[in-house]
Amino acid sequence: MRSPAAFISIAFATASFILTLAWSSEVVPPRIVVLTFDDSVASHATFVAPLLKKHGFGATFFITEGFEFLVDKEHYMTWEQIQQLNADGFEIGNHTRKHAGVSKQKPEQLAEDVEFIELQCAKYGIPKPVSFCYPGYQTSEPAVKLLRERGYQFARAGGARAYEPATDDPLTLPQAFDGKPDSTLEQFKAAVAQAKDGKIAVMTFHGVPDIKHPWVNTDPEKFESYMQHLKEQGCKVIALRDVAKVAQLQRN
Template sequence: MAAPVDPAAPAGSRTVPWIAMYHSVGDCSDDPYRITVTPDRLDRQLTWLGRRGLRGVSVADLLAAPDRTDLVGLTFDDGYADFVTAALPVLRRHGFGATLFVLPGRLGGDNAWDPLGPRKPLLTADGIREAARAGVEIGSHGLTHVDLTRADDLRLKSEIVESRAVLEEITGTDVGGFCYPYGTLDQRAVDAVREAGYRYACAIDPGPVDSPLALPRVHIGQNDTAVRLFLKHRLHRLRRRPVEGV
C-alpha cells in the first residue's frame, strides 16, 4: 500500500482516489435496483475514460500508485456470473484492470438478498479462478451478503474472517481487499476488518470514518452517459471527504 499522506497537509493537496462501483453487466430491462449496465454501456463508459487519458485499475493497484491522477479504480460487487461472460471481455478489450468482490458463501447461488427483480446467478469457484487468472483482483464481499452493522459478534467475524480464508484457498493468492455489503459500516465492522488483516475496504459514502478501511465509491449505472460521467469525475473530490492514510 502507498505510504500514508500527511494528515496536516491541505485537503486540496491530497489525491482523493476515484473508485467506480459496478455490479452486474447484462440485460437491464428488469432492474429495480439499478445495479445492471449492458455490455455496450460499459464499453462506452470505459471508452470515455480512455479518451480522457484515464485508465481503469484494481483498487490494490490504485492505492499502490504514487500518482493516481490518471487512474480510476473499477470495482464489481457481488460476483455475478456475468462478470466473466460480459464484463471481462470488455475490460480486456480496453486493457483495464478491476477488482471483483465476491461472496464465497454463495458460490453458484444467486442474489437471494434482493427481494425484487430477477434472480441473477453468482460465480462458482471455477468462475472466480477464471477471473483471477485473467488478472482481476479478487476481494471479499463477506460470506453471504448481510448487513454487518446488524450482525452479532460471531456472525460478524465469520463473514469477514472466513470469507477471506475461503477465497485464499480458491485463488491460491492473498486477499487484501474487503467490500461492505450494502455499503453499510460502523466502527465495529471497520475494527473487525482491520483485525482480520485486510489492507483496505470499500464502502459507498462512509461519512465521518477516515480510513483506508472505509474508501468511498461512486455508483455507475446504465444512465451514466458521458455528461454524467464527466460530472461524477469532476465533483467527486467535492462530494467525498479525503480518506486519510491512502
Template sequence: MKKLLFLLSVTVCCWLKTSAQTKVGPPLVVLTFDDAEVSHYQIVAPILKKFGFPATFMVCEMPWKTPADSVLYMNWKQIASLYKMGFEIGNHTGHHKNMTKLDRAGMIAEVSYIEQKCKENGIPKPISFAYPGNRSDSLSQVVLKEMGYKYIRAGNSQYLNLAEPTYVLPSFTMASTEKLKIRSLNALKNLKDGEALIFTIHGVPDIAHPDYTTDPEFLEELLQYIKSHDYQVIAMKDLDKYL
C-alpha cells in the same frame, strides 16, 4: 560560517517538505465489481482485457431466491479464472450479510468464509473488502483491520483525497438508470489530480437486481472516456502506491 550552513540546511529541508506536501498525483480510477455476478466472468472480464484495465471483483455467495438463480452468479472455478487473468479478488462477506447487524463472531465468520474459499481455489487471502449495501460501522472496521484488510469500501458518492486517505474508502455506484448514468459521467468529468474515483458496479447486465444493472455499452462508453483522458486505472490493492 557554521550558522550560515545551518540556516541553509533548514531552508532546504523546509523547501523539500513543502514540495512533498504539494506534490499531486494523477487522477485515479478504481473499478470494483460486486456480488460475483456471472456477467463479470462472461462479459466484464473480456471488456476489461480489451481496454487493458485492471479491476477488483468483490465476491460473495449470494443467497438464491430459487435454485434457478444459481446461473446468475459465478462459481468458484470462474472466480479463480478471474484471478488467473490478473484481476484482484476481494471479500464481500460469505453470503452478502449486513455487517452492521452482526456481532463480532458473526463478522469474523462471514469474512473468514470467503478467505477459506479463496484458499481452496488457489486465490490469495484478500486484502480488499466491500461492505454489502455499503453499510459500515465502527465495530466492523476494527474487526476488518484486525483480520488484515488494508482497504474497505463503502459508498457516500465522494472522491478519495489521495493526500488524506481514510480507512473506509468512498465510492460512486454505477448503473444505467438515467440518474446514475449522469452521476457516473459527471464523476469522471470532474475528477481532479490528487483524487481517486472508486466505482461500485454490480451486474453488467444485472438480471437479479435490475435497479443496479449496468449496460455493457454504457460500461464501454465510460471505459473509453477513461482511456481517452489518460486516467490511471488500478485495482484496489494497488492504492498504496499512490497514497
C-alpha cells in the same frame, strides 16, 4: 499446446507485471480510477472481464456467496470463474459469505462470514483478500476494527465523492459513482473528473447486466461507453489494492 485463452491470460498477467514495474519509477498518474464490481454476478466473467482486458484496465471483483449464488449458476459465477479472474490479474475482494449488513451482525457472525470467503479463496489458490466491500454500503465501528485486525488495507462503503487518501480512512472509503439503470454517461464523466489533485475516483458496479437485481443493473452498451471515456481521458484504471502504490508514490 496452450489454448488461446491461456495465452490471453499470460499476456494480461505480463502486462500487469510491466505496469507494476513502471509504477515504481513514475510519478503519480494525473487521473486515477478504481473499478469495483459487487455480488459475484455471472456477467463479470462473461462480459466485464473480457472488455476490461481489451482496454488493459484493472478491477476488483467483490465476492459473496449470498443471494442465490449456490444454486443459480446461470446468473452467478462459479468459483472456477472467480479463480480465472484472479489468474487474469484482477483482484478478488471480500464481500462476505451471506451479504448481511455488518451493523446487524454480532462480531463473531461477521468474523465467520469474512473468514469464509478468505478460506474459499485459499481453496482455489486465490490470495487472501486485502480489499473489502460493505454489503449495502453499511459500515460499523466493530466491522472496521475487525477488518483492521485481519489485515485488510481497503474497504469500500457508499457516498458520492472521490476518495482522498490524505484524509479518508481507507477502511471506510467512499465511492464516486454507483452504476444504476438510470445512471448517465454525463454522471460518469462528472465522477471521473473528480479524480484530480490526489483524489481517486472509485466506481461501483454490479452486474453488466444484472438480471436478478434490476435496480442495480448496468446496460452493457452504456458500460462500454463508460469504459471508452476512461480510455479517451487517458485514465490509469486500477484495482482497489493498487491504491497502496498510489499512496506510496504520493508520499515520495
